[in-house]
Amino acid sequence: MEELHADVVLVGGGSAGCVLAARLSEDPARRVVLIEAGTRITDPDVDRPELWPFIQNRNYDWAYRTTPQTGTAGRVHEWPRGRGVGGSSNLHAMAHMRGDRRDFARWAAETGDQRWSWEGLLPAFRKLETADRADGATADADWDAVHGSDGPLPVLRPTGESSPLVVDYLAAWQGLGVPGIPDHNHGDMVGATPNSLTIRDGRRVTASEAYLDPALGRPNLTLLDGAQVHRLVLDGSRVAGVAVTRDGRDLLVRGDAVILTAGSIGDPLLLMRSGIGDPAVLAAAGVGTTLASAGVGGNLHDHLLGAGNLYRARREVPPTRLQLSEAMTYLPADGPAAIAADRSSGPGPDVVIGCVVGPSASEVLAPRLPAIPAGGAYTLLFGVTNPTSRGSLRITGPDLDDAPVIEPAYLTTAHDRETFRRALELAREVGAAPELADWRAEEILPGPGVRSVDELDAFIAEAVITHHHPVGTLRMGADESAPVDAALRFRGLDNLWVVDGSVIPSITAGPVHAAVLAIAESFAESFAESSDPAR
Numbered sequence: 001m002e003e004l005h006a007d008v009v010l011v012g013g014g015s016a017g018c019v020l021a022a023r024l025s026e027d028p029a030r031r032v033v034l035i036e037a038g039t040r041i042t043d044p045d046v047d048r049p050e051l052w053p054f055i056q057n058r059n060y061d062w063a064y065r066t067t068p069q070t071g072t073a074g075r076v077h078e079w080p081r082g083r084g085v086g087g088s089s090n091l092h093a094m095a096h097m098r099g100d101r102r103d104f105a106r107w108a109a110e111t112g113d114q115r116w117s118w119e120g121l122l123p124a125f126r127k128l129e130t131a132d133r134a135d136g137a138t139a140d141a142d143w144d145a146v147h148g149s150d151g152p153l154p155v156l157r158p159t160g161e162s163s164p165l166v167v168d169y170l171a172a173w174q175g176l177g178v179p180g181i182p183d184h185n186h187g188d189m190v191g192a193t194p195n196s197l198t199i200r201d202g203r204r205v206t207a208s209e210a211y212l213d214p215a216l217g218r219p220n221l222t223l224l225d226g227a228q229v230h231r232l233v234l235d236g237s238r239v240a241g242v243a244v245t246r247d248g249r250d251l252l253v254r255g256d257a258v259i260l261t262a263g264s265i266g267d268p269l270l271l272m273r274s275g276i277g278d279p280a281v282l283a284a285a286g287v288g289t290t291l292a293s294a295g296v297g298g299n300l301h302d303h304l305l306g307a308g309n310l311y312r313a314r315r316e317v318p319p320t321r322l323q324l325s326e327a328m329t330y331l332p333a334d335g336p337a338a339i340a341a342d343r344s345s346g347p348g349p350d351v352v353i354g355c356v357v358g359p360s361a362s363e364v365l366a367p368r369l370p371a372i373p374a375g376g377a378y379t380l381l382f383g384v385t386n387p388t389s390r391g392s393l394r395i396t397g398p399d400l401d402d403a404p405v406i407e408p409a410y411l412t413t414a415h416d417r418e419t420f421r422r423a424l425e426l427a428r429e430v431g432a433a434p435e436l437a438d439w440r441a442e443e444i445l446p447g448p449g450v451r452s453v454d455e456l457d458a459f460i461a462e463a464v465i466t467h468h469h470p471v472g473t474l475r476m477g478a479d480e481s482a483p484v485d486a487a488l489r490f491r492g493l494d495n496l497w498v499v500d501g502s503v504i505p506s507i508t509a510g511p512v513h514a515a516v517l518a519i520a521e522s523f524a525e526s527f528a529e530s531s532d533p534a535r
């Protein structure tokens with residue numbers, strides 16, 4: 001069998017994999033191989049921000065599906081995931097939100113390591129971005145203290161480009177007492193502001209474009225695309241290498257250090273195919289256990305959004321110049337009245353309400369709607385920031401073609417169901433505000449008659465769709481039952497690390513891409529500082 005050897009082998013060329021490939025190959029003495037199942041994506045639709053909901057199910061999407069979910073009226077949820085260089089950053093909706101400082105305080109508590117606190121991660125968040133200054137100001141010390149100005153990823157703060165509907169939506173929140181905030185990236189997410197977006201000159205910027213492409217000319221960096229990793233090859237407590245198929249040929253890629261960057265779904269499936277996981281799950285799939293690790297594939301959780309609180313428009317809603325979901329407002333569950341003057345120490349964000357410049361309804365609600373002409377409707381999405389429902393995923397057999405079982409256990413806790421009702425109430429409150437009177441003809445969904453707890457729960461179960469943030473399947477933690485430790489080393493193996501969305505122990509309040517990139521930046525820094533981390 002053909003063999004290749006590198007100092008560092010990265011499994012998965014998605015968001016985190018692109019960061020690590022670029023950062024770890026900055027040292028010309030370190031040979032880095034990046035292995036990606038998909039190929040380079042050339043579809044021009046990927047570039048166009050407004051097309052993001054319509055590019056799923058193409059040949060660069062893994063197109064996963066969940067099992068029927070009891071909490072969502074027995075529905076099966078489609079889970080797109082990017083399969084190609086740049087991974088899910090090719091499909092994502094481009095919202096750039098770091099998370100709330102309380103999210104990272106939880107991470108620090110769960111790992112026992114301040115490196116994962118807001119303050120600990122701030123250098124990584126700054127390093128990864130070139131952020132637009134608020135309102136085009138030339139100097140702003142507060143802004144510069146938390147934002148980066150020369151990182152690989154451009155972050156657009158689209159003041160002046162927002163839809164007129166979104167301008168009125170933000171004014172409506174302010175009318176209800178919700179303060180305006182500079183952006184979602186200051187550590188305190190409670191407040192009203194347009195979404196920051198990873199868009200430059202009207203085009204999507206992927207993790208590949210920002211990080212990998214500028215590094216690909218380095219002689220010490222090799223990209224193996226169109227190459228699927230079947231399993232890890234173990235030698236005692238070390239990973240000797242990874243078994244790969246590329247162009248119909250088998251390949252063994254040996255590495256002193258092996259880093260999993262195949263994402264929240266790809267990583268645990270690869271470990272289980274390699275005999276690493278819960279012995280009962282492995283046995284049921286016909287795989288022998290080489291290393292028992294019960295937490296592999298557990299703690300699966302995701303954000304849901306209610307799609308949606310839909311309104312027929314009184315006047316034509318113009319098409320978006322950005323992407324369809326332009327502004328998400330984060331609030332305590334008790335609403336605007338609960339917002340403290342000092343937002344850092346007051347109640348944090350429990351719910352999110354987003355304004356979509358067009359109709360948005362789940363796959364079961366959409367077919368029941370009356371015909372809506374272009375520009376004829378708009379939507380308020382609503383969701384829960386920190387859901388407590390936890391599920392799992394598992395393999396069904398030893399081969400790459402054996403479809404996984406994905407069970408997110410959506411809406412299985414009382415907390416999640418109650419907070420979802422609250423989110424819908426708050427969406428309706430802002431939807432009825434006088435600042436939106438010129439836009440609002442009538443509420444179409446759920447419809448004025450839907451008011452009782454049972455009616456609201458039944459509507460929510462049919463309305464929720466994934467916000468596309470599955471995380472946590474190899475959580476980092478101080479406890480021995482966490483598969484990954486605070487340094488992101490996989491417990492039980494000497495030279496295996498996990499660095500992507502799967503290590504997130506509890507989800508951040510908002511979209512997770514910025515946090516995934518910051519985890520990778522932080523890891524790259526510590527890896528480079530360590531003289532020989534593989535030993």
Ligand SMILES: Cc1cc2nc3c(=O)[nH]c(=O)nc-3n(C[C@H](O)[C@H](O)[C@H](O)COP(=O)(O)OP(=O)(O)OC[C@H]3O[C@@H](n4cnc5c(N)ncnc54)[C@H](O)[C@@H]3O)c2cc1C
Pocket residue numbers: 011012013014015016017035036037038080081082083084085086087088089091092093094095096097227228229230261262263264266267270467468469500501502511512513514516
């Ligand atoms: C439709 C959609 C919309 C989203 N919108 C937003 C948003 O607006 N804002 C936000 O913050 N987040 C958003 N997200 C989430 C965000 O994109 C992801 O959380 C993030 O990209 C995950 O990064 P990752 O590195 O963990 O995994 P990925 O980027 O998914 O990378 C994993 C890579 O590993 C590869 N791989 C998997 N298995 C193997 C194998 N066996 N061998 C070789 N390669 C393998 C995959 O092909 C993939 O390229 C969205 C996601 C989707 C899908």
